[in-house]
Amino acid sequence: MFDPTDLYRLSGDVPELTDPVLLYHFEGFVDAGGAGRLAIGHLLAELEHRVVATFDVDRLLDYRSRRPLMTFDTDRWVDCEAPELAVHLANDATGTPFLVMSGPEPDREWELFTEAIGALATRLNVGKLVTMHGIPMAAPHTRPLGVTAHGTRPELVGGPGSPFGKIQVPGSAAALIELRLGARGHDALGYAVHVPHYLAQAEYPRAAVTALEAVTRSTGLVFPLAALKDAAEKTTAEIEEQIIASAELSTAIQGLEQQYDAFTTGAERENLMAETTPMPTGDELAAQFERFLAERDERDS
Numbered sequence: 001m002f003d004p005t006d007l008y009r010l011s012g013d014v015p016e017l018t019d020p021v022l023l024y025h026f027e028g029f030v031d032a033g034g035a036g037r038l039a040i041g042h043l044l045a046e047l048e049h050r051v052v053a054t055f056d057v058d059r060l061l062d063y064r065s066r067r068p069l070m071t072f073d074t075d076r077w078v079d080c081e082a083p084e085l086a087v088h089l090a091n092d093a094t095g096t097p098f099l100v101m102s103g104p105e106p107d108r109e110w111e112l113f114t115e116a117i118g119a120l121a122t123r124l125n126v127g128k129l130v131t132m133h134g135i136p137m138a139a140p141h142t143r144p145l146g147v148t149a150h151g152t153r154p155e156l157v158g159g160p161g162s163p164f165g166k167i168q169v170p171g172s173a174a175a176l177i178e179l180r181l182g183a184r185g186h187d188a189l190g191y192a193v194h195v196p197h198y199l200a201q202a203e204y205p206r207a208a209v210t211a212l213e214a215v216t217r218s219t220g221l222v223f224p225l226a227a228l229k230d231a232a233e234k235t236t237a238e239i240e241e242q243i244i245a246s247a248e249l250s251t252a253i254q255g256l257e258q259q260y261d262a263f264t265t266g267a268e269r270e271n272l273m274a275e276t277t278p279m280p281t282g283d284e285l286a287a288q289f290e291r292f293l294a295e296r297d298e299r300d301s
Contacts (some may be wrong), residue, residue: 002112004116005120007055007109008087010053014052015089017097017125017126019127020098020126020127021126021127023101023131024101024130024131024174025102025132025133025174026085026105028066028104029172031133032134032197032199033196033200033202033206034202034204035133035134035208038204038208040102042225043100043212043223044090047090047224049089051087051089053087054087055116057083057084057085057103059108060106060113066083068083083103086103092221092222093224094222096220105172111176111180114173114177117129118180127187129187130190131174131191132190133191134195134204134211136200137194139196140253141196141236141239142253143260145206146193147192147194147210148164149190150192151187153182153187156188156218157189178190191215193211196256203235206235209228
């Protein structure tokens with residue numbers, strides 16, 4: 001039998017915590033608009049933090065599928081950007097301590113990894129585990145971003161259920177943590193932010209703001225969001241600039257708005273994934289936006 005605690009190493013000065021929230025996001029699974037990645041990255045950039053636990057990435061990652069970048073200089077190798085999967089201790093805007101776990105999604109030993117997370121959560125007295133990511137939806141950026149909440153107990157989720165009903169999707173380490181730890185009595189929940197499908201491959205800071213605001217409502221943690229909101233406003237302005245300049249995009253967005261409004265007012269429609277009006281695909285819209293943003297970057301440089 002393998003000991004799950006062998007997968008991680010605690011720092012030498014781990015404090016005693018009282019029911020801290022553990023926010024977690026792993027890179028590698030679906031994350032439309034970079035919602036989870038941007039949210040976690042923003043917190044680690046804005047808040048002072050220190051590492052309290054690191055995981056053995058040599059056991060968990062397949063380097064041949066995600067090769068780390070190495071730097072070659074003239075006649076020798078000078079650096080390797082080794083991946084890190086770690087838990088950080090930070091304080092929110094009110095001084096409340098919480099934990100942030102981030103890094104690449106493990107490629108192997110998922111079951112042992114979830115046991116390790118459970119052992120670490122017990123060791124650190126974690127009261128609630130929360131994850132977040134983005135999913136692509138046929139919804140326009142001109143409407144409020146939807147959020148699908150899920151959790152180990154109905155009381156954690158609150159509000160109406162998801163519009164999807166019962167479905168099967170490819171699994172993720174984040175989802176498995178919620179499933180397995182919930183079965184063992186831990187409180188865990190997550191938020192899937194509905195990102196416009198034509199922006200799924202771009203960075204969409206508004207999705208990260210929506211994710212962190214959802215976390216605040218469920219945990220009481222308060223985050224500094226000014227810089228992230230500024231980035232969201234700038235991105236929205238760039239999107240609107242392109243739409244105004246393109247009759248094709250304007251027509252496509254109007255079609256999505258009509259679909260969204262019909263859905264939210266109870267028109268006969270299974271869910272927002274349904275597409276009945278001919279229009280550019282999500283990939284086509286995304287490609288047009290990417291070209292536009294690239295041209296703006298070139299003009300600004």
